[in-house]
Amino acid sequence: MAEFSFFDSFTMNVLWTDWLVYILLGFIMTFVLYARKHEHLRAPWRQILTRRLAMSASIVLLAFASIGILDSVHFRMAEGLKKDGSVRYSSEVTSLFEQLVLPLKKNVEKTYSAPFAIQLYAKENIELPDGSVTRDYPRLEYGGAHLDDPAVQKAGDIAQRSMMAVVMAIAFMVLITLLLAAWQARCKHSDIKSTLRVMLRGESQLPWRSMLATLFVLVMFTSFAIQLGTVYHIFGTDKVGQDVFYLTLKSIRTGLVIGTLTTLIMLPFAIMLGIMAGFFRGWVDDLVQYIYTTLSSVPDILLIAAGVLLIQVFIENNPELFPTLQHRADAKLVFLCLILGITSWTGLCRLLRGESLKLREADYIQAAQAFGVHNLKIILRHILPNTMHIVLIVVVLGFSGLVLAEAVLSYVGVGVDPSMNSWGNMINGARLEMAREPIVWWSLAAAFIFMFMLVLAANLFADAVRDAFDPRLRSS
Amino acid sequence: MLAYITRRLFYAIPILIGVNLITFALFFVVNTPDNIARLQLGVKNVTPEAIEKWKVNHGYDKPLLYNNEQDGIDTVTDTIFYTKSVKLFVFDFGVSDEGRDISHDILTRMWPSLAIAIPSLIVGLLINISLSMLLAFFRATYIDVVGVITGVVLLSISIMFYIILGQFVMSKLWHLVPISGYAEGLAGLKFLIMPVLIGVLAGIGGGTRWYRTIFLEEINRDYVRTARAKGLSELRVLFRHTLHNAMIPILTGVVIVIPTLFLGSLLTESFFGIPGLGSYTIDAIHAQDFSIVRAMVFLGSVLYIFGLILTDISYTIVDPRIRLN
Numbered sequence: 001m002a003e004f005s006f007f008d009s010f011t012m013n014v015l016w017t018d019w020l021v022y023i024l025l026g027f028i029m030t031f032v033l034y035a036r037k038h039e040h041l042r043a044p045w046r047q048i049l050t051r052r053l054a055m056s057a058s059i060v061l062l063a064f065a066s067i068g069i070l071d072s073v074h075f076r077m078a079e080g081l082k083k084d085g086s087v088r089y090s091s092e093v094t095s096l097f098e099q100l101v102l103p104l105k106k107n108v109e110k111t112y113s114a115p116f117a118i119q120l121y122a123k124e125n126i127e128l129p130d131g132s133v134t135r136d137y138p139r140l141e142y143g144g145a146h147l148d149d150p151a152v153q154k155a156g157d158i159a160q161r162s163m164m165a166v167v168m169a170i171a172f173m174v175l176i177t178l179l180l181a182a183w184q185a186r187c188k189h190s191d192i193k194s195t196l197r198v199m200l201r202g203e204s205q206l207p208w209r210s211m212l213a214t215l216f217v218l219v220m221f222t223s224f225a226i227q228l229g230t231v232y233h234i235f236g237t238d239k240v241g242q243d244v245f246y247l248t249l250k251s252i253r254t255g256l257v258i259g260t261l262t263t264l265i266m267l268p269f270a271i272m273l274g275i276m277a278g279f280f281r282g283w284v285d286d287l288v289q290y291i292y293t294t295l296s297s298v299p300d301i302l303l304i305a306a307g308v309l310l311i312q313v314f315i316e317n318n319p320e321l322f323p324t325l326q327h328r329a330d331a332k333l334v335f336l337c338l339i340l341g342i343t344s345w346t347g348l349c350r351l352l353r354g355e356s357l358k359l360r361e362a363d364y365i366q367a368a369q370a371f372g373v374h375n376l377k378i379i380l381r382h383i384l385p386n387t388m389h390i391v392l393i394v395v396v397l398g399f400s401g402l403v404l405a406e407a408v409l410s411y412v413g414v415g416v417d418p419s420m421n422s423w424g425n426m427i428n429g430a431r432l433e434m435a436r437e438p439i440v441w442w443s444l445a446a447a448f449i450f451m452f453m454l455v456l457a458a459n460l461f462a463d464a465v466r467d468a469f470d471p472r473l474r475s476s
Numbered sequence: 477m478l479a480y481i482t483r484r485l486f487y488a489i490p491i492l493i494g495v496n497l498i499t500f501a502l503f504f505v506v507n508t509p510d511n512i513a514r515l516q517l518g519v520k521n522v523t524p525e526a527i528e529k530w531k532v533n534h535g536y537d538k539p540l541l542y543n544n545e546q547d548g549i550d551t552v553t554d555t556i557f558y559t560k561s562v563k564l565f566v567f568d569f570g571v572s573d574e575g576r577d578i579s580h581d582i583l584t585r586m587w588p589s590l591a592i593a594i595p596s597l598i599v600g601l602l603i604n605i606s607l608s609m610l611l612a613f614f615r616a617t618y619i620d621v622v623g624v625i626t627g628v629v630l631l632s633i634s635i636m637f638y639i640i641l642g643q644f645v646m647s648k649l650w651h652l653v654p655i656s657g658y659a660e661g662l663a664g665l666k667f668l669i670m671p672v673l674i675g676v677l678a679g680i681g682g683g684t685r686w687y688r689t690i691f692l693e694e695i696n697r698d699y700v701r702t703a704r705a706k707g708l709s710e711l712r713v714l715f716r717h718t719l720h721n722a723m724i725p726i727l728t729g730v731v732i733v734i735p736t737l738f739l740g741s742l743l744t745e746s747f748f749g750i751p752g753l754g755s756y757t758i759d760a761i762h763a764q765d766f767s768i769v770r771a772m773v774f775l776g777s778v779l780y781i782f783g784l785i786l787t788d789i790s791y792t793i794v795d796p797r798i799r800l801n
Binding site for chain 2: 290293294295296297298299301302303305306307309310400404407408411412413414427431434444448451452455456459460463
């Protein structure tokens with residue numbers, strides 16, 4: 001194989017969802033910078049920062065998000081040189097995250113194997129060295145392959161590696177805690193020792209203790225995964241022998257994309273129509289109300305099914321637009337987000353209409369109108385900023401529902417592309433295996449656990465956001 | 477009131493026309509009548525004549541929305557859209573593309589859907605309201621905190637998990653109830669227990685949380701303080717005053733779903749093999765049977781609008797201050 005310089009060794013391959021993810025990140029960054037400068041926006045966030053559950057949840061969300069973002073940097077590796085001397089790139093699109101967990105991706109067995117197993121799930125004919133054939137569970141190609149005598153060594157090996165993992169995690173956490181304390185001490189102009197004491201006793205304004213505890217659990221899990229995941233299949237393997245842990249990690253991006261991009265796509269319509277209806281009233285209001293009543297009385301599932309059919313036919317008719325399998329699956333994902341957005345924008349639109357109906361009667365807007373300020377300017381300057389908290393609450397609250405909906409839709413057959421890694425597809429594929437003896441439970445378990453963690457963290461965080469931005473709904 | 481209801485019913489007509497247009501567009505943007513005919517006739521030995529014949533028999537031989545060959549009003553009426561839609565308004569659903577009578581199918585299939593949906597709704601409502609009142613009674617104590625957190629945890633679990641675990645534990649391990657299926661009459665009871673139970677369980681987290689916020693909002697009002705000042709016990713305040721006044725927001729959520737109970741739950745029905753309207757719709761989508769899908773969507777929108785009107789009427793019953801005009 002030829003040697004390539006760093007810049008020749010890959011070519012970026014930005015999928016549609018990647019663009020949308022980058023745009024979303026840009027939005028979030030702009031919002032953070034904007035909110036930092038405005039006290040009325042900073043206050044609710046400061047309240048969220050002091051809540052223990054919300055901050056623990058946001059650490060978990062950040063972990064999920066960083067995996068999702070790493071998995072959104074797609075590129076193709078160089079394979080060799082073409083005849084004309086230019087670099088030839090592989091047709092397979094890979095991502096930064098895939099390269100990070102390459103051992104997980106490459107350790108593919110023949111078929112099912114249980115978590116931490118060293119043998120396959122099914123019996124096979126094995127040829128012994130003396131030429132005779134026996135029927136037994138064959139050894140796995142990768143899982144526990146480093147052991148000579150697994151029956152004796154396995155327990156000891158797992159215990160030893162776990163110990164290593166714990167040591168690694170603790171060492172890492174001590175380092176992180178000290179660094180954080182040093183940074184805090186610098187900010188607050190005090191010494192490290194007293195800062196550390198305040199942080200660990202839970203006396204600081206930020207709930208450092210909860211955050212560090214959550215981080216510790218995450219770090220512990222990661223170091224277990226590093227120590228054990230490379231030599232065993234910690235969540236087993238699926239029907240075609242792929243590592244289930246790898247599959248469920250890859251599914252994170254799909255879940256996040258569906259949860260965030262759906263609302264991102266629907267936002268402009270919902271905001272524009274909702275505010276226009278409430279502000280202008282009259283026939284505009286009638287028209288907008290007609291549109292959302294009609295749309296919300298069509299059953300969602302039909303809209304989604306028809307939308308998915310539509311994109312399928314479009315892809316079949318225009319294959320030249322979608323060079324690889326990933327491009328197709330990605331286009332379907334974007335379209336699914338779009339159609340899910342259409343089914344879910346009516347609620348936000350209704351809320352915004354109500355709020356702008358109320359706002360247009362407010363004194364400052366009456367005053368602006370009396371001064372002859374242009375309607376568009378009133379909407380942009382006064383109404384839009386004052387309805388933003390509703391948008392934020394709806395977006396954050398909607399996220400977890402959408403992640404859960406993906407699983408259901410994939411089961412019904414109108415979800416993401418079957419070739420795409422997603423929790424819905426994992427559950428759907430593993431559902432029938434519950435009838436096997438002994439049962440193949442690990443795919444289901446892995447998918448449900450990861451989905452649950454993401455949704456739970458999102459729900460806890462969303463509660464805090466709602467409480468902070470909408471005092472009327474404060475839960476206690 | 478009568479005038480109000482009549483006016484609302486007239487408002488429904490443009491909405492129903494819009495719904496029909498959407499359904500129609502969604503189906504025929506991706507499918508031509510030729511495709512549908514080919515799908516229905518099977519892959520083998522399909523001649524152009526057979527397709528033409530099928531289209532004539534099923535009324536798909538006309539232009540979609542606008543007929544150039546006709547004059548006057550017929551340019552709009554002599555089309556697939558008009559001929560297929562107009563009958564819906566008198567609830568004549570016609571025959572499916574496979575030749576079955578849709579109205580008859582709907583009438584037989586709505587009973588299994590109702591048999592699951594009604595118990596799920598009632599049991600769920602009772603449990604959710606009782607639990608949320610309990611939390612409201614113990615507000616700002618550890619019981620409340622634990623309850624709310626449990627609610628969030630339950631809310632975060634996928635309904636597929638409840639279904640799969642339920643089927644595995646109750647049917648496969650304990651052999652209590654059949655894994656799926658349906659039977660008429662009392663014999664069907666054993667098939668209904670699990671879907672209802674799972675439907676209720678999956679709704680507890682979200683339901684309790686929602687009703688709890690309603691109760692808490694009411695409990696901070698002035699009239700509650702007055703009632704307490706009069707020396708009424710907390711329990712009496714909760715049941716007699718708060719519950720009564722919380723009925724309006726509760727009704728908003730409940731009454732609107734009552735009519736749509738007929739349509740059943742898509743997921744539950746297909747998981748448990750129940751021959752209701754939910755599985756009917758999903759089968760029709762998979763088979764691309766436009767007639768059934770259109771009929772179900774139309775029925776769904778009618779019931780949705782009916783639910784909206786019903787909600788308004790129920791307001792006047794629980795709150796005499798509200799008058800419809």
